Amino acid sequence: MDDRLDGAAGVARPLTAAPTLAHSSLAHSWNLSTSEAVALQKRLATEVVREDRLGSVRRVAGVDVGYGKRGGDARAAVVVLDLADLTVLESVTATRAVAFPYVPGLLSFREAPVAIEALGKLRIRPDLLLCDGQGIAHPRRLGIASHLGLLLDIPSIGVAKSRLIGTHEDPGPRRGDWAPLVNKGEVIGAVLRTRPGTKPIYVSIGHRIGLDTAVSCVMRCTTRFRLPETTRAADRLSKVAVVADV
DNA sequence: GCGACAG
DNA sequence: ATCTTGTCGC
Numbered sequence A: 001m002d003d004r005l006d007g008a009a010g011v012a013r014p015l016t017a018a019p020t021l022a023h024s025s026l027a028h029s030w031n032l033s034t035s036e037a038v039a040l041q042k043r044l045a046t047e048v049v050r051e052d053r054l055g056s057v058r059r060v061a062g063v064d065v066g067y068g069k070r071g072g073d074a075r076a077a078v079v080v081l082d083l084a085d086l087t088v089l090e091s092v093t094a095t096r097a098v099a100f101p102y103v104p105g106l107l108s109f110r111e112a113p114v115a116i117e118a119l120g121k122l123r124i125r126p127d128l129l130l131c132d133g134q135g136i137a138h139p140r141r142l143g144i145a146s147h148l149g150l151l152l153d154i155p156s157i158g159v160a161k162s163r164l165i166g167t168h169e170d171p172g173p174r175r176g177d178w179a180p181l182v183n184k185g186e187v188i189g190a191v192l193r194t195r196p197g198t199k200p201i202y203v204s205i206g207h208r209i210g211l212d213t214a215v216s217c218v219m220r221c222t223t224r225f226r227l228p229e230t231t232r233a234a235d236r237l238s239k240v241a242v243v244a245d246v
Numbered sequence B: 001g002c003g004a005c006a007g
Numbered sequence C: 001a002t003c004t005t006g007t008c009g010c
Helices: A034-045 A108-119 A144-152 A211-221 A229-238 A241-245
Strands: A059-067 A073-082 A087-097 A128-132 A156-160 A178-183 A186-192 A201-207
Touching: A034 A144, A059 A108, A059 A229, A073 A108, A073 A229, A087 A108, A087 A229, A108 A144, A128 A144, A128 A211, A128 A229, A144 A156, A144 A201, A156 A211, A178 A201, A186 A211, A201 A211, A211 A229
Parallel strands: A059 A128, A128 A156
Antiparallel strands: A059 A073, A073 A087, A156 A201, A178 A186, A186 A201
16 A cells, blocks of 8 residues: 555545545645534544554654745645654655635644645655644644544644643643643643643644543653654744745 | 634 | 744753
8 A cells, every 4th residue: 555645635535545646635625614614623523533543653743834924825844753762754845825814713724735735745654643733622622633633544633832722720840740621521631741840732632542642642752842843843844944845 | 792712 | 823122041
């Protein structure tokens, strides 16, 4: 079987589908109205798997999207690291014009298309995706991490720098301490202290992984900084990607 | 009706 | 997210 990623889109697709040009997201409807997007989220959310359904994790990908100064272009960057030593195995980028406004709760409709395009360029198929933003810690339980994980059928985790929804206590002061993020009586994520003396990060299930495993993986990808190395690497790349892409 | 609000 | 100068701290 082809090990490359298929571009996916509005609806989940089996991995056994024939290899495509890795740009198939273009062939799908990301151009939805906000109400249609909300309806799609509600439907896709029922497909999200909130428990460990992943093999051994070796290759972890960080996914991030940045924007040009003019605000017209979105640049996605994906960096795959070897979890054993956090060295870079592969990195790719993609750039395209933004086609959807930023609306809290609908971030994936703005950033997922270009992110999927970048992911489609990967030769390596990552075992896990660490996405910038929420997973199920979302009003309709389908943040960008869940959306991407579901469409690509790859285990994923949401790693956000700030809160979208939910309430929580302050996590302990030590690295690794975390407090549950709760919404409507449900634990939707973990507010994790990755570094003493700094603001905690918001970790949530993306797809095919449980919360405890997600927290564990994020910790393993985090060294001396607040954010995991995967996210930092992708973030840096997304800020210079426009030069290499355009 | 009044705030809150990933990136 | 991006726009921006200096400033506090290790």
